[in-house]
Amino acid sequence: MDDRLQPIVRMEAVSHCFADGSTGLSRVSLDVAPGEFVVLCGKNGSGKTTLIRHMNALLLPTKGVVLVAGKDTRKHPANARRMVGMVFSDADAQIVGETVADDAAFGPENLGMPHQEVKARVEAALSAVGLSHLAHRPPHLLSGGEKRRLAIAGVLAVDPGVVVFDEPFSNLDFPGIVQVLEQMERLRARGVALVVATHELEKVAAMADRLVVLDQGRIAAKGPFAEVAVGLEAFGVRTPPAAGRGGFDPWHT
């Protein structure tokens, strides 16, 4: 059977209520296939971050079920965290190591891997994002783009099947944005599924397979990117300039 037919993440009628009684998600169903590039968009408070945090078992559904590689996140949160790597919007908050190499090693060390294996993975991950030469630098001395790349390296070192990005372009200058896009392309080439929550659709339009529009915790629209990325203003999202005019170019945004 073709692996692409089996979703690596499956969300079935997921609802989430916060402690204050407000609803974060309401009966959301979504599949992510291996190697797929899914973009989530919606205005602030539409539920994007809540949704992606369910994929990594940071949040558990109040109703419904989230399956990662066929396993319920409620019963197997460790599996979800190994399979789904998460890159936060604020890379500073994600970096927990005292040096670049320490941070990249954090995930593999948590998995209890042998020291040599951890070292090999760290070298490979830092090399993949072009940070090998900064391995012993304290993370707070990195630029914004380098921090984002380090966050990606930390995720890569665990070798997940899915990488989830929460607002990956926020607070980045143009070189930083280009670096993140290049990393996304590389991840895609390696067959890693990508889920990207962003307002800036024009930046990912050329790579995206599918677009999911969230509104008030519900899926308002989903489908092939070019078809759905039209008339998004109704949902509080700017329609990408090239939508409906054929083709997107992420490098000219």
Add this chain to the structure above:
Amino acid sequence: MAYLGPFLFLEKDSPVHAMDPRAKAALLAVLGACAMAGPPRLAVGAFGLALSGLVASRLPMGRTVRGLLPLAPLLFLVVLARGLYGGGEGGPAVGWFSVAGLAEGLLFAFRLGTVAVLGAVFTGTTRPGAVREAVRWFLSPVPLVPENRVAMMMGLTVRLVPVVLEEASRTRAALAARGLESRKNSLVRVRVLGACLVRRVILCADRFSLALASRGWSENRCAASLTLGRADVAAACLAALAMALAWFLPSLAV
């Protein structure tokens, strides 16, 4: 950008960098104890060893000295305070300051300065991860102490320091832009800045805990390998022995 001066690790190819962190920590403890509590000749000895370590480590001397300079006002105050309130009543005096008190203050400032140099050599030559592993190793035989958690908390504290400094700098700038500095009552300024900073630091800590969870933090992490070589053991033992002899021999002779 937060600056931590001489206490930041700096990659160099030196024998001090190559030493096992546990041997360095043991040396730091012995030399620090000698510098702070030993007789003056021992403090001088510890200072000499600290300087030798600094030279051998190939850490930039200028950066280390410049980084330690902010300590100078504190040491100066220590000398003045001891001169004012220290011993030597009835003895020679310079104005309000007793000579004996000033001498006492100078010695204490020298001891503190020695410990600062020792700390700079230790942290400048030891990767924070290695310090964490050393702490984990030292704590592992202690019953009821979760060494993994303690080591992780220590690592996170080191990681949080520049983040908190950065937050403090941003908060101060934001409040200054809104005219806080025109408030004459400094207590109000401190209260507003403190309240904002505490809130932001708590938010930071919350984001860190989310990051730890999302990256699968577990108590059963694999430990990094530390290699205690013969040279490490010999260096630590020799220094400890020398200090012990210097401490005890003169009193035995008397």
